[in-house]
Amino acid sequence: KLYGVDTLLVPNGVSIKRLRIRKGVRLVKGKYIIYPGSYSYKPNKIAIDILTEKILPSLNLNFPDLKLVLTGGGYDTQKKNIINLGIVPKQSLVRLIKDSEFLCLPIQSGSGTRIKIIEALILGKIIITTTKGIEGIGYALNKNPPFVENNLNKFVKICTQVLQNKKNFESISKKHSKF
Numbered sequence: 001k002l003y004g005v006d007t008l009l010v011p012n013g014v015s016i017k018r019l020r021i022r023k024g025v026r027l028v029k030g031k032y033i034i035y036p037g038s039y040s041y042k043p044n045k046i047a048i049d050i051l052t053e054k055i056l057p058s059l060n061l062n063f064p065d066l067k068l069v070l071t072g073g074g075y076d077t078q079k080k081n082i083i084n085l086g087i088v089p090k091q092s093l094v095r096l097i098k099d100s101e102f103l104c105l106p107i108q109s110g111s112g113t114r115i116k117i118i119e120a121l122i123l124g125k126i127i128i129t130t131t132k133g134i135e136g137i138g139y140a141l142n143k144n145p146p147f148v149e150n151n152l153n154k155f156v157k158i159c160t161q162v163l164q165n166k167k168n169f170e171s172i173s174k175k176h177s178k179f
Contacts, residue, residue: 021094021123033059034069034100035071038072040074045074046109054152054156055106059159059160066101103116106152107133108132117146121146127146128159129146130150146176147162
């Protein structure tokens with residue numbers, strides 16, 4: 001009332017205009033998976049630790065050049081095949097997500113719907129996450145993206161299948177983005 005504006009609250013809403021991708025040079029060369037989120041936030045820390053200690057090493061057995069890109073800041077450890085970009089501007093993050101193989105989000109705790117997942121769905125990106133990660137978002141549990149798996153061994157198998165057949169899964173994700 002103070003500013004003469006009526007507020008409209010949209011649950012789980014994002015601005016599609018902010019997700020436009022500018023043409024230009026790739027920000028990271030080669031194949032990579034991405035986890036956008038601050039390591040300082042405990043649910044992200046747990047997920048990133050699972051990624052760096054279990055998932056990425058397993059994937060690197062078959063895909064030795066695959067990298068993990070982290071954004072959001074807070075991660076200070078230097079490890080092979082991990083690219084820590086810290087906090088990046090929104091347009092750079094959108095480009096990084098779009099150029100990635102997929103979003104890998106083994107989220108174990110936290111609450112609420114994750115905006116980064118909604119944005120990735122809108123961008124038509126492949127997402128591999130847990131039931132906790134996709135909480136609040138309707139999805140069909142089947143063999144198409146978004147992939148939802150809580151068992152770590154099955155999670156890694158899904159990541160491997162996606163890396164082996166990315167084009168097929170990406171076209172499905174792009175079709176779903178229209179919805």
